[in-house]
Amino acid sequence: MKGIVFREFIAMVETQFSLETADQIISASNLSSDGAYTSVGTYPPQEMVDLVTHLSASTNISVPDLLHHxxxxxxxxxxxxxxxxxxxxxxxxxxxxxxxxxxxxxxxxxxxxxxxxxxxxxxxxxxxxxxxxxxxxxxxxxxxxxxxxxxxxxxxxxxxxxxxxxxxxxxxxxxxxxxxxxxxxx
Ligand code: HEM
Known part of the structure; x- marks a missing residue:
């Protein structure tokens, strides 16, 4: 999955949830880049699954609702x-x-x-x-x-x-x- 998608996801979490939530889901996920994505880089799609799953756990919003949002x-x-x-x-x-x-x-x-x-x-x-x-x-x-x-x-x-x-x-x-x-x- 392209880095632009990860970057936009993390920026959305920082602005719409909080900086702390973004830090927390990045630390809890097993990320090859420690959360520092470049837009044109390519990263394992599993990292997005990890980030969304941790965001769901910390916000009580379901994974399908978060992906839609x-x-x-x-x-x-x-x-x-x-x-x-x-x-x-x-x-x-x-x-x-x-x-x-x-x-x-x-x-x-x-x-x-x-x-x-x-x-x-x-x-x-x-x-x-x-x-x-x-x-x-x-x-x-x-x-x-x-x-x-x-x-x-x-x-x-x-x-x-x-x-x-x-x-x-x-x-x-x-x-x-x-x-x-x-x-x-x-
Ligand atoms: C209603 C309009 C659009 C729909 C329904 C749509 C749908 C999707 C979906 C579902 C994916 C995820 C990959 C997958 O499911 O296999 C995707 C990836 C992507 N789309 Fe679109 N897209 C739309 C418009 C756009 C536009 C306007 C751009 C312009 C830049 C764009 C750029 C991308 C990029 C960069 C990816 C990431 C590919 C990757 O991570 O490898 N999309 N799109």
Whole structure:
């Protein structure tokens, strides 16, 4: 997992929880870097599991809720750190259409060795999109948080329905159905 993800996670814990909580989860986790990550470095994904598990123990917030929260936060940070991938789109659906074939393709050039998920999508009319996540990292809660962050960024309220499908050869397999709320109530 790329260092940028670890750096943003630790910075989020420092600002939204406390400096002491960040120090405590870093000390309690078995980290190759002692918590000093470089953005383009690559580190064992297990270190993120350790950090989130210790944060869950110290805050009593479940691991899935923390991963969702972090995903939402990280979308906001990506839009600040890499605005070129976000500001060129006018809606959440437009960005999501470009995620697998363009945004993450460019990300892989910037962050060598990035391990990225696969996304397929299908549009069911103007206000509805099915978005399918597949990844050996099994970060469906994190993916849902990123999708929610994307929806919030464009200010176009949507309902997300999630169905966990059986794991397959490519790992976790989750279907997100996004429905634009304005269309649902129209
Ligand atoms: C709604 C939009 C997005 C979604 C749903 C999404 C989803 C994900 C997920 C789920 C992962 C974790 C890896 C995995 O599950 O296999 C990931 C990793 C990553 N994404 Fe995205 N992403 C989004 C937008 C972006 C944007 C705008 C950037 C721009 C910089 C970006 C850059 C990255 C990077 C750097 C990683 C880390 C890869 C690694 O650690 O090896 N993503 N993304």
């Amino acid at each position: 972090f995903g939402k936060h990280l979308f906001k940070r990506f839009s600040e750190i890499h605005p070129e991938y976000v500001k060129t789109h006018e809606s959440a659906f437009e960005l999501l259409r470009q995620l697998d074939g363009h945004i993450h393709v460019e990300v892989r050039k910037l962050y060598i060795d990035a391990e990225l998920p696969a996304f397929d999508y299908e549009e069911l009319g103007d206000g509805e999109m099915v978005f399918i996540y597949r990844s050996r990292r099994k970060l469906s809660d994190f993916a849902q948080g990123l999708i929610q962050g994307c929806i919030d960024h464009f200010g176009d309220p949507m309902q997300i329905e999630r169905t966990n499908l059986p794991d397959d050869d490519s790992g976790a397999h989750t279907r997100f159905t996004l429905k634009r709320l304005n269309d649902v109530t129209a």
